[in-house]
Amino acid sequence: MASVSGFTFSKTWMLSVIYLLCIWLTSVRLESFTCKGHFDKCLCSTTTVECHGETQLKGDNIIDLYKDISDECERIVITGSNLTEMQPNFFGSCAGAPDLILKKLTYVDLSHNNIRRVNRKAFHCVPNLDTLIMSDNQWQIDKHDNEIGYFSKFPYLKHLDLRNSFEDGTDGSIYFYKLAHIFNDTDMFELETLDLSYNEFIVLSEDSANTLCELTNIKTLNFSHNLFNEPAMPTKSDCFHALETLDLSYNSIQYLTPEFMKEVDDVHKLNGKLKNVFMHENPFECDCGLQGTWQWLKDTKAPVNKEQLLCASSYQSMYNGKRVIDLELGDLVCQKAVVQSNIQSSVEVEVVLVVTIMLLVLVMSIIAFAFVHRDKLGLVARRWQNKNPGREVLVPYTILLPSEKGKDITI
Numbered sequence: 200m201a202s203v204s205g206f207t208f209s210k211t212w213m214l215s216v217i218y219l220l221c222i223w224l225t226s227v228r229l230e231s232f233t234c235k236g237h238f239d240k241c242l243c244s245t246t247t248v249e250c251h252g253e254t255q256l257k258g259d260n261i262i263d264l265y266k267d268i269s270d271e272c273e274r275i276v277i278t279g280s281n282l283t284e285m286q287p288n289f290f291g292s293c294a295g296a297p298d299l300i301l302k303k304l305t306y307v308d309l310s311h312n313n314i315r316r317v318n319r320k321a322f323h324c325v326p327n328l329d330t331l332i333m334s335d336n337q338w339q340i341d342k343h344d345n346e347i348g349y350f351s352k353f354p355y356l357k358h359l360d361l362r363n364s365f366e367d368g369t370d371g372s373i374y375f376y377k378l379a380h381i382f383n384d385t386d387m388f389e390l391e392t393l394d395l396s397y398n399e400f401i402v403l404s405e406d407s408a409n410t411l412c413e414l415t416n417i418k419t420l421n422f423s424h425n426l427f428n429e430p431a432m433p434t435k436s437d438c439f440h441a442l443e444t445l446d447l448s449y450n451s452i453q454y455l456t457p458e459f460m461k462e463v464d465d466v467h468k469l470n471g472k473l474k475n476v477f478m479h480e481n482p483f484e485c486d487c488g489l490q491g492t493w494q495w496l497k498d499t500k501a502p503v504n505k506e507q508l509l510c511a512s513s514y515q516s517m518y519n520g521k522r523v524i525d526l527e528l529g530d531l532v533c534q535k536a537v538v539q540s541n542i543q544s545s546v547e548v549e550v551v552l553v554v555t556i557m558l559l560v561l562v563m564s565i566i567a568f569a570f571v572h573r574d575k576l577g578l579v580a581r582r583w584q585n586k587n588p589g590r591e592v593l594v595p596y597t598i599l600l601p602s603e604k605g606k607d608i609t610i
């Protein structure tokens with residue numbers, strides 16, 4: 200009995216030990232460990248790969264890291280490396296071997312990696328990506344048209360962060376149409392947020408804006424901190440049905456175009472979901488050019504943050520810093536150039552006129568005085584001549600009547 204119970208005890212004990220060992224092994228397997236290969240600053244687990252400041256990691260040896268990326272991987276974060284170029288099938292390898300598709304990978308953060316070129320097939324083996332962060336890179340879309348790269352095969356992408364992702368063009372700005380190519384033939388039909396802030400974009404034309412219509416589920420479009428001065432909205436019908444937030448704050452907008460205002464109204468009326476149109480921190484020019492914009496701000500039902508739109512410049516700087524909607528239509532005048540020069544010249548004319556009149560009065564009084572006292576003056580002159588015989592008196596012509604002007608008279 201004792202031996203049986205002893206056996207039972209030891210058997211139970213052994214099973215417990217094995218059970219505990221299994222749990223421990225599993226937990227170790229799940230814990231992060233330094234990835235094999237050469238990457239000390241990377242941590243790999245079954246579901247996550249995370250590298251921060253791994254300078255050994257370059258665009259062409261990512262394959263070494265790939266050995267440590269499990270098929271179960273859900274999340275890859277690589278920041279502070281020098282990836283330079285994203286080759287085709289950057290993660291996974293699915294061209295000839297469909298089993299290397301990372302089906303569970305949903306989150307990729309590649310911010311701050313000096314990425315300059317992105318091959319259009321870079322993300323082809325990660326079909327279920329939900330979030331892609333590519334902020335703070337040097338993607339050269341302004342230089343090599345043929346190397347722009349397209350984002351494709353992103354049917355489930357919801358969040359795309361391209362904040363400060365692009366290298367400045369030669370003059371420090373990027374024409375937005377260069378980027379528009381990327382969206383022209385896209386399959387990002389689930390995309391909800393697109394962050395394009397801090398990119399030095401200029402000129403958002405109607406054509407370029409229309410390419411954004413391909414993003415049929417877009418909810419938040421962030422153009423904040425760019426250099427747009429007359430942004431256009433898409434004119435295609437059937438566009439932006441899901442749009443909730445349009446952020447155009449911190450741009451270079453001075454006036455809004457009639458087309459832009461109309462399209463914002465249309466989107467607001469047609470989709471019924473628009474909640475925010477942010478336009479603060481733009482240098483609105485509060486002169487006659489703003490009348491249309493001002494009227495629209497007064498009338499529109501679109502959720503524009505009107506209270507936060509301030510005048511950056513105005514006629515004689517009178518309204519600088521004031522809220523646009525606090526002004527009256529009559530305040531929006533444009534006489535700067537004309538009125539100023541008028542004032543200047545009218546002041547000049549006045550001065551000249553006054554001086555002329557004064558001179559005239561003076562001359563007339565002297566003439567009148569001379570005329571009234573001509574006898575006395577003659578007497579004085581004769582006496583003076585008697586004292587200085589042989590001398591001629593030269594009477595200045597100004598004291599003579601106009602008819603005698605210029606004549607030298609000897610009295």
Ligand SMILES: *[C@@H]1O[C@H](CO)[C@@H](O)[C@H](O)[C@H]1NC(C)=O
Pocket residue numbers: 257281283313
């Ligand atoms: C990054 O890589 C490129 C080419 O691979 C090289 O020319 C450049 O010097 C590298 N930059 C840094 C900061 O290591």
Ligand SMILES: *[C@@H]1O[C@H](CO)[C@@H](O)[C@H](O)[C@H]1NC(C)=O
Pocket residue numbers: 376379380383406407410
């Ligand atoms: C988008 O593609 C169409 C044809 O596919 C082309 O006509 C149009 O110019 C393109 N637009 C941009 C902005 O690239």
Ligand SMILES: *[C@@H]1O[C@H](CO)[C@@H](O)[C@H](O)[C@H]1NC(C)=O
Pocket residue numbers: 362394396397419421422423424444446
């Ligand atoms: C847009 O981007 C800017 C800068 O990146 C950020 O401050 C702002 O909150 C974003 N706007 C929205 C609506 O998310």
